[in-house]
Amino acid sequence: MASFDVMPDVQLYQPAELDDALSLADRYADDGWLLGGGQDTYGWLKDRAKHPQAMIDLNGIEALRGIRESGDGLEIGAAMTLREIIRNERINRDYSLLSVAAEKVASPQIRNVGTLGGNLAQDARCWYYRRGLACYRAGGNICYANAPDSMNREHCIFGASRCVAVSPSDTATSMVALDAVMVVRNINGERTVSAEDFFVGPDTHITRMTSLEPGEILTAVRLPSKWAGQRFYFEKVADRNTWDFALVSIAVAMSMDGDTIGDSRFVCGAVACTPHRLRNVERAARGRSLSNESADAIAPMASEGAQPLNSNHYKLPLMENLVRRAMRA
């Protein structure tokens, strides 16, 4: 498929008010494209693999910006750039899991323009899908990534349902670990959805990565105070340290009672079509201390139930080792 180094003919809207953006999103629905930092957008359009009629630039909307106190925690506007999140004092103090995860996204240049909303709502990074082939995720009847000679080293080991692409977002795992609440609006009003339910797998909706319906905009993310200032761990393993997607990542939030783990969230990225919570690990970690013994006892549970493809068996020990490292003192 040819790649074009110019943008296709597309109507650009740059609303200054959220209501205008919502009207446009409603009017264009599936034919509209919400533009944040554009880092997941321009490749699609230049490759002519997606064909929106209109692009709705959200960057000029003040209501989508800002980091403010909410009733129970912190609210972050969806159009805040990753750089702004990384440098925010309050986030660094209380929710460093998010700022550390944001710092692992791509490259400094991309973090300067990439937005939180865009990072969370980005599309799958499957080679075949990105190439514009008519796979399941593109509305077709076949998966190119799960055949005997497919290149599926980066693909999922959990939760496959016809499509085997993974959730590529680095911040998504931290959102699930922090029990974040996503604020979604359309012209009829606002709804909130937990981060865990925000991301949807192919068993539920094979052509979408999130529960955002056409006409809806992710306006903000709320981080509850429950996890403020708790113990966090984030690690991303990729082929290179910058400008790359995770092969496996882990975001962990733990409430500690002295040396003992109380409630916890262990969430792995790039192993499933959504951020993958390790509930069996969370149960096993409760009441244990951070130590090598605990780490060795719990780590093997991380990969329970995995169904690797031809070329990604390596993700199982990788997951286990990331849990092991998170459990060390």
Next chain:
Amino acid sequence: MDIATYKRDVWGREVLLGVSWDLLWLVLVAALVIIAGHAVYMAMQQRREKPSIEGKRVQRHETTDRVMHWIMAISILVLLFTGVLPIIGIEFAWLTLHWVSGLVLTAAVLFHILRSVFAKDLMSVWISSSDFKEPFDDSHKPGKYSLAQKGMHAAISIVALLVIGSGLVMFAMIDTPWWDRTNSLSESTLGWMFFVHGLTTLALIALIVFHLYFTLRPEKLFYLRSMFKGWISEDELSAHHDPERWAPDESA
């Protein structure tokens, strides 16, 4: 309105993707219009006296047949809901429920076919030339099944076999507890399978709408009762059937 949807394959060729689900609304509207027309026609007809349900009872459906009917009915409804609801925007994890119901239906249909061929009177539901007198001659009563019932059975059988056949091919293309997906069919072949599956699903929806309508019509409710309880009264038998052509077991 398109009948099919298309996409470009890996070689840039246009391949069939499947049926256009816009047809779903056309099918539903057309079925409801036909039903409304029939209901108006029937309302204008002179009502016949309802036969009594009292007196001797005769067996219409054996327990095994009734159980199989309801297994097939429930599995078809589950298949339709799990297949169609996600298409019209009601999203849930449907695939496992869909293929499990599909296997139940396949097993039930196989059992029904074998039982009909080897243990039942297959010809009782077979359409014969003499059946075509029924609509034009009130004195020509049917045997166990009327021409309409035989026609509905034949139509549902053909459509269901096509849905099952295409569904089994698609089933081989997904991961199951027994095998990993094969990805062995070309996109165009798969497209034809999806097209046949979708088109026959639409036909099945129309047939089931008609089946439900005729089942619930007041003059046909005794057939529904017989599908639950197994029997009809002797009066119902003589009013609607020709005892010469159908001699049911009177021990019901």
